[in-house]
Amino acid sequence: MSVQGVHALVRRTHEARVLRVLREHGALSRGQIATKVGLSRTTLSEITGDLLSRGAVVVVDTDAARRLGSGRPAELLTLDPSSGQFLGVDLGHTRVRIAVADAAHDIIAAGHAAYDADTERARQLEVAFALIDRVAARTGVSFRALQGVGVGVAGPRPAPPEIAVPFGARFGAPVIVDNNTRFAGLAEAITDGPDVHDVLYVRLSDGIGGGLVVGGRLVAGADGMAGEFGHVTAQPDGDPCRCGKRGCLETVASVPAVLAGCARRGLALASIEELEAALRHHNPIAAAVLDEAAAAVGRVVGAAALVLNPAQIVIGGRLPRSAPELVRRVDEILAGELCPIGGARPAIRAARLGDDDGALGAIAALFRQTPLLDGYPEPVR
Incomplete structure (x- = not known):
């Protein structure tokens, strides 16, 4: 591989690390990103400049509201919100809750529906899909950019394929399934x-x-x-x-x-x-x-x-x-x-x-493992 090829590979690796950190943590300043990925401020500034010019990353705010000292407020960067959607579903004993987040970690839709405690799993899924349809119609969410579905279920063991297969067939996106209480724990962890x-x-x-x-x-x-x-x-x-x-x-x-x-x-x-x-x-x-x-x-x-x-x-x-x-x-x-x-x-x-912690935790789990933005075009150099 040529020197130019090695340089391009290293740069793509750095870009992937920056995108992964933003996917996992949401809006961060350039300084916070540099610390988490272990890059110099100069290198990080060059990489984020390219990502901003390509639309993969956008400026959403500054840290002025939470700064303790003086000085110029730092811009907060996040993934392009329209680049991905993430659906979290919590199938509890007596109700289903859903939440939809964009790539910037903002919740853009949510809802819940009840069913009896003895409702069979197939009927629970029918209620869940009907709820998703209603929420999508009400909020205008199309799921065209859906990157993944996380489903939390009651019970100690992950659900069998009867959960993952219907969601995968319905949305054509990767599906993860786990206990809804574990998902709730993850959601609580990231509140700090x-x-x-x-x-x-x-x-x-x-x-x-x-x-x-x-x-x-x-x-x-x-x-x-x-x-x-x-x-x-x-x-x-x-x-x-x-x-x-x-x-x-x-x-x-x-x-x-x-x-x-x-x-x-x-x-x-x-x-x-x-x-x-x-x-x-x-x-x-x-x-x-x-x-x-x-x-x-x-x-x-x-x-x-x-x-x-x-x-x-x-x-x-x-x-x-x-x-x-x-x-x-x-x-x-x-x-x-x-x-x-x-x-x-x-x-x-x-x-x-509150009671939406399982759905939020399912989304948090998706943020930590879903590939995103690989399709953005390379900049012209």
Whole structure:
């Protein structure tokens, strides 16, 4: 290969790295891009200049709103929004949610639809496709530039081809399928920005699941079971679990388990809303049961944190939304569970996103693996 050929190859490699960083993280300044791809400011300026002239990258804003010091605001660059679309779908137990993002990471369409808890998968897909059609008609999204589809499903294992094949046939785009709670964990991880790489996420709702983000990537595990905190033993002599074991975390800290714990102590509550009201009125039984659940979560999450050493622990789901004090109590338990052997203790916080976190996480997973912009023309030199 000639010297000119080597130079062209190196340049294309640098361009691909710049495009990949923008695809994964959204709008960044030239300085941030240079740091992430390891290029000098001069080289980076030349490459982004070419990408801007070709329309692959556009200027969307400056960082003036979040600058702390003085000086000229830096332009923020992002991929051409029209160059790609990404569809995220969350097939939950009782509803489907969708979100559509453009290449600049802006959500350009979203919607949801309900179905019964016992709805068969084929019917769930019919509801999902009908919802996508309605949202597209309402917003004008055509999916002509669709780069990929991410589908989150309830359950510990990735769905079989009955999920991927219909979506692939419908849209003619690559499809990834994973657990919707793991996708939610990825969505939560990136709410703190692109530099939070190691996050442990636990969702406490009707069941308990979770997700692990390691090195900025979602971890599924060898059999798609990574993050199944709900079936880690929390009380060896505890109640039977639907998985066949006894004393799983789900038998202590899920919404049904907390309501059942209150009932055993003489406080009959019919719903999570009634639990929330009892806690608001400082009912001692509700407070004691919640404290027991928080202690179990703290022990399980603490053991996982010792092994994985996450930078951050996020607790989401219906239970902490209704009982925010649970997160504070888990933090107190973690203080005693983690060994004081050096290094900072992981930050712990409540989840920030709502019920669309699974669809948003599916889109985030697509951003981290979908090729984009390979078809843009080479500049004339």
